[in-house]
Amino acid sequence: MSYLFNTPEQQQEMLRVCGVDSIETLFSDQVPADLRLNRPLEMPPPLSELELEAELTALAHQNGGASTRTCFLGGGAYDHFIPAAVDTIATRSEFYTAYTPYQAEASQGTLQAFFEYQTLICQLTGMEVSNASLYEGGTSVTEAVSMALRSLNGRRRVVVLGSVHPEYREILVTHLQHLNCELVTIPTPAGVADVAQVKAALNDQTACLVVQQPNFFGCLESAAELMAAAKQAGALGIVSFDPLSLGLLQRPGDYGADIAVAEGQSLGTPLQYGGPYLGILTCREALMRKMPGRLIGETTDRLGKRCFVLNLQAREQHIKRDKATSNICTNQGLLALRATVYMSLLGPHGLREVSELACRKAHYAADQLAKVAGLELMFPQPFFKEFTVRCKGGVDRVLKQAAAAGFDVGPELSRFTWSDGDKLSEGLLIAVTEKRTRADIDRLVESLKMKT
Amino acid sequence: MDRSQLKFAKTDEWLALEGDVATVGITDVAVEALTDLVYLALPTVGKQYKAGTPFGEVESVKAASDLYAPVTGEVIAVNEDLPNNLDWLSADAFGKGWIVKFKVAPGTTLDHLMDAKGYAAYWDTRAH
């Protein structure tokens, strides 16, 4: 089974046109004999669709998915509700079996949808320009930092808060370690940054300040003050935000971010063990030409009709090669489409409802969990839909008891590397989306009560 | 501007020197090769550039190119209206299409640059 069309007779006819007697000759004409793999690949035997489905279903059953268990897991990926209409559009094969819209006339559907995506993201964030997506939230932070380094030529200092997702910070280290720049991480032992301490770390060599809002621990940073501090130092303020918090919280454009990025998974993309997700990147208009990734623009065609094209392509790798703003070639088109449909369905009021539900339920959960002996809130700070619990005596017991009762919580902070690791080893994240009910929360609380 | 009075860089900038002020632009053939220009990034007045380093950028629909300082010096003026009138570059590359004026560093020579004839011959050797 290879999804092939040509019958043996047709193959013979085609070979005759090629002037050879066998497909083998097409290869032996071109690939030297001593380079050929003269054995079959070692692979499992082929399966029919029926067998494959049985096998995959058996594998899937071994996994604790969010639809069979109750998911309070967070840390950058969340079990939000996805309306059916999102799948209806994303499974239109006119979208998912097309590629990059290089031929505008053959791709107006894709181009218009991405233009709408860019607009919706600007409306959501209050920012001036959005690209048509990046890989995912973590690499988007690194792309934003690269943008800042390019925009403020000569400044080589990057200041990042310790409350930014530890994997996002790791990605930043991987990418910056070969380049000549200085990465400074400000510890956040109180769960949020101390603005005065951040100000002291910013100097005339600082290209940018990276903040996450709400931060990895779930807490709300003083985002406006932090952005203002960056501006004062002549640096760019970068914020990594939660898209679904913006039905309730101030938008990055409102509090003066220069570049705002996000993991867009919560906008209609399923969890699927971490990817593919959606990288959102927005900025102020002045930084537009320093942006990585595709940009769709409006124009008119030969007959004067409104249409859409890939715009400002000269920034990209296929033209600028080693001087490109990024090496990115693909975008996350299908996930951007999902986000577009999701945001369309929500509208301003649906967005508000999702934000508010998650926020109210998370606060109820935090209140109830804090009453359980052995548990307390690790950081007494305002939070949105996620918070950090301290498990006195270690997180293992809590994880086990919750799991046994059908609840998944976490991630535990000890999973990551921290500069002040010991203090955080008892920390456990708990995320509450609009999907969780009061009954779910009450049962989770019940399951964590110390068994005597 | 009289082309025979100009000097040319291998990176397609032209230069006209009057006293210690060098007016710099890009050549007509280079503008034509870039095709439809959409964007020009100018440097800020007061900035210093070393000869051979990029001071600006020009983009067309399908291509992009850095602009390199043909001499070492300080930017004393830029053609501020040019980014909004990019057609001047194709219509009058050596006149209205000037991009920047440098105050050249003392002791600057132009020996590393070509004259009009040399540049024309050099252009012909490049594949387009």
Next chain:
Amino acid sequence: MRNQQATQLLFELSKPGRRAARYPMADVPDRPLTDLIPEAQLATALPPLPEVTEPDVIRHFVNLSTLNMSVDTHFYPLGSCTMKYNPKRHERLASLPGLVDLHPYQTPAASQGMLQFLYEMQQMLAEIAGLPGVSMQPAAGAQGELTALLVAAQYFRDRGEHRTKVIFPNSAHGTNPASAAIAGFECVQLNQSEGGYVSLPELQSQLNDQTAVFMITNPSTLGLFERRIQTIAKMVHDVGGLVYIDGANMNAILGITRPGDFGGDMMHYNVHKTFTGPHGAGGPGSGPIAVRDFLADYLPGPIVTKEQQPDGTVVYGLKTPSKTIGRMRTFFGNVGILLRGYCYLKTLGAEGVKAVSDNAVLNANYLLQKLKHVLPVPQGERCMHEFVASAQKLKTEKGISAMDIAKRLLDYGFHAPTVYFPLVVPEALMMEPTETESKETLDAFAAAIEQIITEDPERLHQAPFTGPASRPDDLKAGRNPVLKWVAKA
């Protein structure tokens, strides 16, 4: 008939008061929001998203979808992009509960099925590459390149070697130099070629103790298999450098020859091309890399492990290699795309995988033969999975450009080939039919091109005539970028 709702923007359909999604009332005790969130942090107004109904949304986007050409509706011979059929079983299987709803921080104990598939995929990718170390973390081919180059950098640093240069031929994808620059290397481009192949004297002249990596796409973007790849690899290895194989064109050589067997030290796959993860209107991709054993310790984590317990049970786990370059992205990788690739490989088996390349190469050679008398192929009579034809002669003689042919093909119901790439062929039309097309389709496509070149060149400059747009004004778009819709005041 085209529906208005496709040509209008979503925002123009908006009417205050319309709703699609509605959520339940909160079931937890009601408290003033300012008890939960400090007032200064609360938004003062709602984001101005459009207000539309669910039927609005569906009709709008379904109509938009009909403005696209796609593999499911049209032949799509976009060279270098491997636009093959995307089997529908993959979509259903990737949506199975337990796979689609698994949180990335679920414990390994509750992810054994997921980890088993990922482990088996790792093994299959290693086998097809002939390279034992695999990381599936890269989100796309370009990130695979960057990951491998960072692995190389770390390897050299570990050995106390200071190597700064990455070399590639001028036919390379733009991602190669872009990735090299981001990894902190200097780029050296080879500008000569010998009939489309690397010029060995030029390569030799650039190789020295500064050489870190030589990047080569094999088969190349010209559809040629670099026959002297072993010699080239030896030349690079002799100066202590590493050879990187850009696997964009793996569709030509599956089960035929392996990068690890022809001298490659590192490579990336494009799962969305070769292993039919759908192209998704631009992505997502997935760009796993495979490397030699001595580089495996530098790979980014996590890597999937398999261990036999004393009681005979098998346990899958995650580990980070000891000298890792660090993380490239959040979480494991583009698992949803890897899963589709896995389903594909499990469906095909060894024989089926080789049949893919057999037929991809046969289709490309057949199309080349059908077209060469109207569109010469400068690189000759034979190709692998794709070839690059040139409209240079047509341009000179009749004024018909590669772009004219590309645009007019749309009217004939075919997506255009890749045009004006690679840069080394003038008026390039890069055609990759893939194995999932019939002789009838290839014949019809060739006939369309034969017909097009007899048409009035002046008229061709205006093509297409039938689509939703024709020859957009790129200059206008570029000079005054309009990147979002703005409400009219």
